[in-house]
Amino acid sequence: MTDDDEALATALLIEGFPAKPADIWAAFFRRLRILGTNGPADVPFGYLMDTAGITTGVMMTPATLRDRPDGSKGTVINLSSWYVQPPERWRAGRMLQAVLKKHDAMFTDLTPTDEVRAMLPAFGFEAINAGVVVSLLPVAAVLPAGGARVRSMLPGDAALPDATRTILEAHVRAGCLAFVLEGDGPAMPLLFRKRTLKGVPAAKLIYCPDLARFQAALPAVARGLMTSGVGVLISDDTSAPLRTGQLKRSRGLKFVRSGAGFAPVPNVTDHTASELALLDL
Template identity: 25%
Template sequence: MLRIVSIDEQRLTTAADLLAKGFPERDAGFWARGVSRLHAYARDHDFASVGSILLAKDEPVGVLLKIPGYHMTTGQKLLNLSSWYVDARYRWFAPRMLQEAMADDTFVYTDFSPSENAIKLNQQLGFRTFASRNLLFALPFTALFGRNAGTVLPIDQVPEGGLSARQVDGINLHMKLGCMALAIKLHDTCHPVILDVISKRRIPMARVLYATSAQTVVDNLRPLSRFLLKRGVPLLSMVTPADVQVRHAINPWPAHAYQIKGVWQDDVINEMFSERVFLNA
C-alpha cells in the first residue's frame, strides 16, 4: 500500500536520507542542513509543510520538497517544487505525488530546475516551459562598458516609501538568509534587486534571484557592476528570457529551462523561493 505523508519535524532525517540517495552528488550533510533550514523557514512563517514523503507500507521510497512563498509585487502565493525523487520500483506513482502537491489551485507552481523526465510530466499536468539563457558577466568589463540608465542604491539608502511593505518584508527575509539586496532607481521609481553570492572556483559570483525585469538589470549594468565590485564580487550571473537583448555577456552553461503553472510575468526574474536560496544549491 502506498501513501503520501507530509514532511514534519519528525521526518526531516528521513527526507534528507532519501534526497541523498536520489541526488548522490550532494552528501547527506548538505541535504540535512538544507531540509532543516527550509523547515525553520516554514515554521517561522506558519506554512504547513515543506514537502511530502512517499511510503510503501512503512518504507520511505520517495520525496518531494515544496518551498512556499509569495510574489513580492502582487502578493500571489507561490509554491516551488524541488528535489523530487522516487525509487525506481514506484516511479509509476510519481504523477500522483505531483498532483497531491498541487491540490490547492490558489497557488502558482514553479519548477526552476526540472529534469528532462520532469519537464515532460510537468507539461502533462499543465505547466508551461520557458526557454532562457543563464548568462555570465565579467563585472570589471561591464563597469566600464555596460549601460547606465539609472542609479544603484544600497537597500538602506532607499527613500522612505520607495518600496512597498511587502517588498521590504521579502528583502528582510532574504537578507536574514544571507542574500544581498539593492535598488535600481529609474526616474522616481525604485526597483528592488535580490542576489545571492556563491563561490565559483573560489571566485565570488552574484546570482540574480529577483528583479522586476531582466531588462532593468541589463540597462544598469555599469552602476550595478561598480556596486558589486566595491563589495568584492567580480562576476554576475542572471537568467534572462531569450528575447532580451544583452551585450557584454557570455553563455557558458547549457540551455536553461524552467516551468510554471499559473499566471506568471515572463519578464520578471523571480527565484526568491527556489532551492538556490534554501538549499544553497
C-alpha cells in the same frame, strides 16, 4: 511532512543527490525556518511518498503568499529537490499529481532534471526562459552606467515599500544579498544568492521587478556586486539583446504552472521563497 519527518527526508535527499554535500539539507531546512513563508501559506516544507509503509520519495515545497493583481493574496509553491527511489520511480507522476491537487497555487519547478522536464508539460507546466545569461562583471563594470547606481539595501530601507522590504530582509537573513537600484526611475529592489561557478565567485539573480531596466543598468549592477566579491552573474535568458560581457547558455530551463490567479509575468524575475534563494546550488 512534519518536523518529525525532517531526519527521514534528509536521509532520502542525501541518497537522491549524492553529489551535493550532506550538510546542504540541514541548511535548507534552517533557511526555510528563517524565511518563515511556508506557515502563512499553509504549505508544509515538503511531502513524502510511502509505498507499503516504507518512505520511498521526497519532494521539498518552499512556498509563499504573493499579491495578485487585484490586491488579494495567493499561494506560490516551488517544487524542489524531488527524489523517488528507483524501484518506485514509476509512481513519480502520481506523487506529482497528488501534490498539485493539494493546493490552489501557482507551481514552479526551477531546476528540473531532464527526466522531469520531459514530463512537466503533461501536467500543465510551461517554460519561462530560454536558458541562462552569464554576465562577466569586470567587463560589464567598465561600460557607461548613465545615471544608474546600485547600493546595498539598508535595514528598514525607507526607499522601498514595506512589504517588499520585509520579504527581502527575510531573504537576507537566509543568506541572500539585497541591493537597491537608483537613478533613472524609482528605487528598485534586487535580490541575489551567492554561489561559485567553476571556482569563480558568482551570484544568481533571484528577484528583479523590471528586467529591461536591470539590463540597461548592468554596469552599475556589476559594480555593486563586485563590492561583495562577485565576479560572475547568472540570470534567466528572456531573449533580451546581450550587452558586452554577456553570453547565453542553453541550460537552466525553468517551468511554471499557472494557478490561483497567477501566471508568469514578462520582464520580471521572481524566484523568492524557492530553492534558488535557499540552496547553495
